[in-house]
Amino acid sequence: MKVKDDQPLRIGFYVCHCGHNIAGVVDCAAVAQYAATLEGVVLSRDYKYMCSSPGQELIREDIRDHNLNRVVVASCSPLLHEHTFRTAVAAGGLNPFLFQMVNIREHDAWVHTDKAAATDKAKALAAAAIRRVARHRPLETTRAPIHPDVLVVGGGISGIHAALTLANAGKKVYLVERDPSIGGHMAQFDKTFPTLDCAACILTPKMSAVRAHKNIVLWTYSEVAKVEGYVGNYTVTVRRKARYVQEELCVGCQECVEACVFKEPKFPDRFNVGLSRRKPIYMPFPQAVPQAVVIDPERCIELKTGKCKKTCLEACADRHAIDFQQKEELVQIHVGSMIVATGYELFDPRRLPHYGYGRYPDVLTTLECERLISSSGPTGGELRLHSGQAPTAVGFVLCAGSRDYKTNRWCSRTCCMHSMKLAQIIRERTGAEVTLFYIDIRAPGKGGEEFYDRALAQGVKFVRGRVAEVSDCPLSPAEQGKLIVRVEDTLAGMVRRIPLDMVVLAVGMEPQANAQEVRRIMNMSCSAEGWFLEKHPKMAPVSTFTDGVFIAGCCQGPKDIPDSIAQAGAAAAEALALIDAGGIDQEPNTAYISEEDCSGCKSCVDLCPYKAIAFDPVKEKASINAALCKGCGVCVAACPSGSIGQNLFEDQEVFEEIEGVLAHA
Amino acid sequence: MPENNWQPRIVAFFCSWCTYTAADLAGVSRLKYAPNIRIIRLMCSGRVDPQFVLEALARGADGVLIGGCHPGDCHYAEGNFKTLRRYQMLRRVLGAMGISEERIRLEWISASEGERVRMVINDLVERIRILGPLDLPGRLAACDAELGASAQALRLPQYRQPAADLREVIHG
Numbered sequence: 001m002k003v004k005d006d007q008p009l010r011i012g013f014y015v016c017h018c019g020h021n022i023a024g025v026v027d028c029a030a031v032a033q034y035a036a037t038l039e040g041v042v043l044s045r046d047y048k049y050m051c052s053s054p055g056q057e058l059i060r061e062d063i064r065d066h067n068l069n070r071v072v073v074a075s076c077s078p079l080l081h082e083h084t085f086r087t088a089v090a091a092g093g094l095n096p097f098l099f100q101m102v103n104i105r106e107h108d109a110w111v112h113t114d115k116a117a118a119t120d121k122a123k124a125l126a127a128a129a130i131r132r133v134a135r136h137r138p139l140e141t142t143r144a145p146i147h148p149d150v151l152v153v154g155g156g157i158s159g160i161h162a163a164l165t166l167a168n169a170g171k172k173v174y175l176v177e178r179d180p181s182i183g184g185h186m187a188q189f190d191k192t193f194p195t196l197d198c199a200a201c202i203l204t205p206k207m208s209a210v211r212a213h214k215n216i217v218l219w220t221y222s223e224v225a226k227v228e229g230y231v232g233n234y235t236v237t238v239r240r241k242a243r244y245v246q247e248e249l250c251v252g253c254q255e256c257v258e259a260c261v262f263k264e265p266k267f268p269d270r271f272n273v274g275l276s277r278r279k280p281i282y283m284p285f286p287q288a289v290p291q292a293v294v295i296d297p298e299r300c301i302e303l304k305t306g307k308c309k310k311t312c313l314e315a316c317a318d319r320h321a322i323d324f325q326q327k328e329e330l331v332q333i334h335v336g337s338m339i340v341a342t343g344y345e346l347f348d349p350r351r352l353p354h355y356g357y358g359r360y361p362d363v364l365t366t367l368e369c370e371r372l373i374s375s376s377g378p379t380g381g382e383l384r385l386h387s388g389q390a391p392t393a394v395g396f397v398l399c400a401g402s403r404d405y406k407t408n409r410w411c412s413r414t415c416c417m418h419s420m421k422l423a424q425i426i427r428e429r430t431g432a433e434v435t436l437f438y439i440d441i442r443a444p445g446k447g448g449e450e451f452y453d454r455a456l457a458q459g460v461k462f463v464r465g466r467v468a469e470v471s472d473c474p475l476s477p478a479e480q481g482k483l484i485v486r487v488e489d490t491l492a493g494m495v496r497r498i499p500l501d502m503v504v505l506a507v508g509m510e511p512q513a514n515a516q517e518v519r520r521i522m523n524m525s526c527s528a529e530g531w532f533l534e535k536h537p538k539m540a541p542v543s544t545f546t547d548g549v550f551i552a553g554c555c556q557g558p559k560d561i562p563d564s565i566a567q568a569g570a571a572a573a574e575a576l577a578l579i580d581a582g583g584i585d586q587e588p589n590t591a592y593i594s595e596e597d598c599s600g601c602k603s604c605v606d607l608c609p610y611k612a613i614a615f616d617p618v619k620e621k622a623s624i625n626a627a628l629c630k631g632c633g634v635c636v637a638a639c640p641s642g643s644i645g646q647n648l649f650e651d652q653e654v655f656e657e658i659e660g661v662l663a664h665a
Numbered sequence: 666m667p668e669n670n671w672q673p674r675i676v677a678f679f680c681s682w683c684t685y686t687a688a689d690l691a692g693v694s695r696l697k698y699a700p701n702i703r704i705i706r707l708m709c710s711g712r713v714d715p716q717f718v719l720e721a722l723a724r725g726a727d728g729v730l731i732g733g734c735h736p737g738d739c740h741y742a743e744g745n746f747k748t749l750r751r752y753q754m755l756r757r758v759l760g761a762m763g764i765s766e767e768r769i770r771l772e773w774i775s776a777s778e779g780e781r782v783r784m785v786i787n788d789l790v791e792r793i794r795i796l797g798p799l800d801l802p803g804r805l806a807a808c809d810a811e812l813g814a815s816a817q818a819l820r821l822p823q824y825r826q827p828a829a830d831l832r833e834v835i836h837g
């Protein structure tokens with residue numbers, strides 16, 4: 001067989017042991033021996049770690065010493081190391097695309113136990129790649145420019161941190177938040193574990209910094225409606241919902257709220273998870289950013305019927321901030337990269353009827369308990385029962401809805417620490433008895449174990465067992481008027497009934513209800529549970545499979561505040577790296593049309609999702625704009641005259657692979 | 666091919682974004698499945714030319730699996746819908762050729778569904794095992810031989826092998 005430029009083929013073949021990962025199942029030496037017998041192979045080796053620097057060095061040297069003009073490496077997935085080996089091939093002086101990779105780890109050694117069959121499979125896959133690489137031609141990558149502006153979706157602590165990091169580096173950032181204020185869940189917390197520092201004291205300065213930053217465009221009460229384009233060049237449509245208040249004119253004095261025709265606040269307040277009430281016109285919470293009120297169109301009499309006295313307008317007087325005519329707006333922006341930090345939702349404990357949430361008013365979630373002990377909360381920080389009295393015995397039910405096959409299988413990582421935090425604060429402030437019902441206490445990370453020790457030292461009681469039921473049916477006078485927790489104490493080896501005044505359910509995190517929609521808009525993938533999927537759990541934890549889209553915080557999976565911030569910083573750094581590189585190399589897998597063969601049937605033109613194919617009515621030929629082509633190959637497969645080729649995935653290359661995998665029995 | 670140690674051979678075409686990644690995940694999760702599958706990576710399931718499938722069968726595959734992203738999730742918007750159309754056409758073609766349509770299969774497998782990769786592969790391998798060897802190359806050769814013999818008997822001059830023609834059609 002000859003290569004195109006008529007030099008005889010000189011293929012170097014390498015099979016990697018990957019320690020025991022591959023060699024434990026596949027007979028690597030046998031694969032190398034077999035490959036040596038195939039046409040065009042002049043050198044065949046097996047080596048312990050091909051991706052290591054000596055491994056790469058080996059390729060470089062062999063290319064020079066043995067005058068190789070093609071290289072095949074059988075090792076792990078090309079999605080992991082194709083780039084590594086292409087770089088090594090290029091360093092050896094060959095065009096990096098005269099290379100092919102064979103996946104004998106993820107697709108072979110790791111999924112099979114029969115050694116003979118696995119070795120056979122490795123041989124077949126190697127044969128396919130060797131035949132394929134013979135057809136490879138040198139290709140050039142093209143470089144796409146990167147628009148320097150960044151979109152951050154979600155204004156919780158992760159989004160805030162990412163936006164500030166980028167803005168401080170001088171990049172223009174659009175921060176889009178769906179709620180009327182940024183701050184996210186962290187704004188609802190009283191204190192943070194394990195340091196017990198005040199959440200507001202560390203968050204609110206960052207929120208104001210966002211507002212004040214000259215490089216940040218903050219759009220609250222807004223959602224991403226559509227994303228078009230690709231890395232470096234995204235066009236994003238943002239839906240800015242009507243707030244009925246002109247943000248720039250509102251000074252946050254709240255005189256309008258005072259003046260509202262509703263004399264008393266009547267409607268559940270989201271910030272206090274329904275534990276307090278607000279009016280139709282309201283400030284989301286005292287430290288909200290932006291400091292602008294918002295009108296709830298579902299509740300406002302003027303917006304619903306047009307028949308209100310509009311006392312709020314009078315109160316606003318010459319500031320003219322209130323605007324009942326405001327309409328939802330669609331705005332288009334251009335960015336080069338995006339960071340998705342859309343956070344999480346809490347598990348709804350109504351799905352666990354045996355815990356009585358929603359039936360007994362003194363069964364609360366951790367977030368509700370948090371709001372009750374927060375000084376900015378509805379009770380000013382006094383922990384109160386439904387009856388208004390202070391509780392004397394409080395219980396925490398850990399893993400409510402978590403680590404359970406019937407609800408959510410995963411551990412949310414923060415609920416143990418969160419509950420121990422609340423337990424300590426309750427001990428400190430009220431002296432009430434606090435009992436934690438747990439399966440395992442998970443207090444990992446810096447200061448975690450010490451935090452657990454501190455809870456023990458403060459007299460928090462720990463009962464090991466998953467709570468079976470919370471009820472209000474007394475069996476003894478001591479249980480009268482109490483909530484009774486029935487639990488199998490697995491350390492004492494008996495079933496216990498423990499009367500309490502208040503039961504707090506440590507509910508875990510869940511993906512946002514609209515996660516699938518967001519995923520689709522951003523062209524990302526989700527894990528089976530619905531968390532956004534990172535490109536690689538270790539090597540690319542904040543990247544996604546879509547170039548230029550990064551993830552941070554709990555939308556990727558449950559995590560605490562330090563981890564969210566670390567991830568947000570990492571995502572910002574990745575975006576910066578992309579921007580500062582000035583451009584991104586694009587895989588040269590574009591399709592092209594050979595004009596002589598094109599019959600002008602136009603069947604490809606409408607197939608292309610990127611409008612990359614144009615039809616010249618004079619010549620009656622189609623042509624592909626390589627800059628627009630994304631390399632899916634749909635047109636290639638559809639062309640009835642076979643006149644469309646695709647770089648890196650030519651028909652002939654695929655045919656060789658097919659023949660190759662079947663050649664070895 | 667001796668019947669007793671015959672093993673099904675299946676060629677799979679997986680799109681790089683979802684199904685190939687899912688197969689990687691199956692590996693990372695150390696799930697075990699039948700070793701009868703050979704996966705070929707393409708950028709999108711929409712790149713699967715029906716000729717690839719026919720070629721695989723003509724070269725001795727007993728079954729073909731096409732894997733793509735779930736409808737609506739294709740990295741290239743709608744490549745997988747094109748795949749679906751071609752797949753239905755292919756099934757009819759195979760039926761017309763007297764080949765069981767069960768020998769080819771299209772599956773939507775997202776990047777997180779490693780477990781599904783295992784299930785689909787094992788299930789397909791078992792079904793093909795029940796169907797038995799396809800041995801299209803053998804059949805085509807037998808067909809050539811038979812027709813060649815009758816042509817000789819009839820003393821047709823310059824006989825062209827019809828099966829070879831068919832192969833040409835398949836190989837394009």
Ligand code: FES
Pocket residue numbers: 680681682683684708709710711732733734738739740741743744745
């Ligand atoms: S990219 Fe997976 S089917 Fe198109």
